[in-house]
Amino acid sequence: MGVKEYLLGRIRELGTIHMTLLDPDKVSPREFLELARRAQDYGTDAIMVGGSLGVSEGQLDEYLKPLRDFIKVPIILFPGSVANLSNYADAVFFLSVLNSADPYFIVGAQVQAAVLLIKRFRRLEPISLAYLIIGDGGAVGYVSHARPIPYDRDDIALAYAYAAQLMGFEMVYLEAGSGAREPVRARMISRVKSIVTRPVIVGGGIRSPEKAMEAAVAGADAVVTGTIVEEDPELLKDIIRAVHEGGIKRISSGGH
Ligand code: 1GP
Numbered sequence: 001m002g003v004k005e006y007l008l009g010r011i012r013e014l015g016t017i018h019m020t021l022l023d024p025d026k027v028s029p030r031e032f033l034e035l036a037r038r039a040q041d042y043g044t045d046a047i048m049v050g051g052s053l054g055v056s057e058g059q060l061d062e063y064l065k066p067l068r069d070f071i072k073v074p075i076i077l078f079p080g081s082v083a084n085l086s087n088y089a090d091a092v093f094f095l096s097v098l099n100s101a102d103p104y105f106i107v108g109a110q111v112q113a114a115v116l117l118i119k120r121f122r123r124l125e126p127i128s129l130a131y132l133i134i135g136d137g138g139a140v141g142y143v144s145h146a147r148p149i150p151y152d153r154d155d156i157a158l159a160y161a162y163a164a165q166l167m168g169f170e171m172v173y174l175e176a177g178s179g180a181r182e183p184v185r186a187r188m189i190s191r192v193k194s195i196v197t198r199p200v201i202v203g204g205g206i207r208s209p210e211k212a213m214e215a216a217v218a219g220a221d222a223v224v225t226g227t228i229v230e231e232d233p234e235l236l237k238d239i240i241r242a243v244h245e246g247g248i249k250r251i252s253s254g255g256h
Helices: 003-014 028-042 057-069 104-118 138-144 154-166 186-193 211-216 227-231 233-252
Strands: 018-023 046-049 075-079 091-097 125-133 171-175 200-204 222-225
Touching: 003 018, 003 125, 003 233, 018 028, 018 227, 018 233, 028 046, 028 057, 028 227, 028 233, 046 057, 057 075, 091 104, 091 171, 104 233, 125 154, 138 171, 154 171, 154 186, 171 186, 186 200, 186 211, 211 222, 222 227, 222 233, 227 233
Parallel strands: 018 046, 018 222, 046 075, 075 091, 091 125, 125 171, 171 200, 200 222
Antiparallel strands: none
């Protein structure tokens, strides 16, 4: 089964899935493996690997290779640049920063990456993703020259997300930026989900079970947490549980 098919199946079953984001730039290879194992034990549905700054291809292979023996959930690359590809992962979010002001981040890097995927990374499953930077935006918003959509402009987020669906993107990611002071608001998530039928992933600044559940109940198909995994791995267990509970609650009450 492909990774996309697996994710869609889990979303159908649970309403909302949880994905753990690990940044090789922030931990040692040993800690990286340990965190991935813990996240898997706690019930995360996939491991995402990426960061906005400073990860080379050789470094990525060194971090990912040992994971293959221990991690059974999919490992999905979440690249900050075209140098962040590795054959030791299962899939790659082939992402376009749709609200960047620089065409390089919308289609330039993707053309370079397409060549690499054809020639060197044939076993990686690409999953196209419209990456929308919201509010704070964090490092990724800064680096990708984004014009972040204000937290309260649900109408602009909806317009971008629906445009992304019409343009054929397989998934949409509402990103407040790693470590954001405020996560994407529930109202924006539910507004986007009222029209968009592709999976909507939400992340950035979620560091409590309450906020994670709020995103799931509002309609997020996937909730991503990164910073909290490094800061307080114990809390991750409660966050994953809250995401799954929120998703089940939403689908059993007939929500989208
Ligand atoms: C960043 O959305 C992710 O790309 C996760 O953000 O590190 O704030 O959890 P946090």
